[in-house]
Amino acid sequence: MLEEVLQGVAAGIDLFDSSYIYHLTLGGFALTFPLDLLNLAEEFPEKTMGIDQSKINLKATVYRKDTGPIVEGCVCYTCRNHTRAYINHLLNVHEMLAQILLEIHNTHHYLGFFQAIRSAIKEDKFERFCDMFLQKRRDHLTAAVAVGA
Numbered sequence: 001m002l003e004e005v006l007q008g009v010a011a012g013i014d015l016f017d018s019s020y021i022y023h024l025t026l027g028g029f030a031l032t033f034p035l036d037l038l039n040l041a042e043e044f045p046e047k048t049m050g051i052d053q054s055k056i057n058l059k060a061t062v063y064r065k066d067t068g069p070i071v072e073g074c075v076c077y078t079c080r081n082h083t084r085a086y087i088n089h090l091l092n093v094h095e096m097l098a099q100i101l102l103e104i105h106n107t108h109h110y111l112g113f114f115q116a117i118r119s120a121i122k123e124d125k126f127e128r129f130c131d132m133f134l135q136k137r138r139d140h141l142t143a144a145v146a147v148g149a
């Protein structure tokens with residue numbers, strides 16, 4: 001879906017309508033990919049090395065005792081006030097608040113993705129932004145296939 005947005009923007013599309021965030025949230029997923037990929041790559045290239053996951057599933061047991069926010073440094077209401085562990089708990093007891101908190105973060109993060117795209121276009125770096133973003137996704141998928149093989 002993220003890749004399709006980039007392909008759409010590259011083709012000149014500037015208006016999108018999608019239920020992506022809604023369905024992502026229903027599955028318990030949270031968007032976690034870095035929004036400042038260009039700056040990160042220029043200033044701290046080593047920090048982009050391990051970037052692979054665009055999202056995490058907060059229903060997973062691994063987040064049961066994770067006291068960090070969904071995304072470190074995210075300024076959305078959910079990340080400023082709640083932990084991964086709390087949202088994990090809410091999801092696993094089917095509390096409606098889980099969907100609300102998760103959707104707040106996912107919407108904030110997704111809008112940040114579009115902000116990053118607009119900034120890249122303004123700075124005439126959209127092509128580089130796409131290449132970096134898609135390359136990280138390809139690296140991740142290749143690694144996932146290699147591990148699964």
Ligand SMILES: [Zn+2]
Nearest residue numbers: 074076079105
């Ligand atoms: Zn957030």
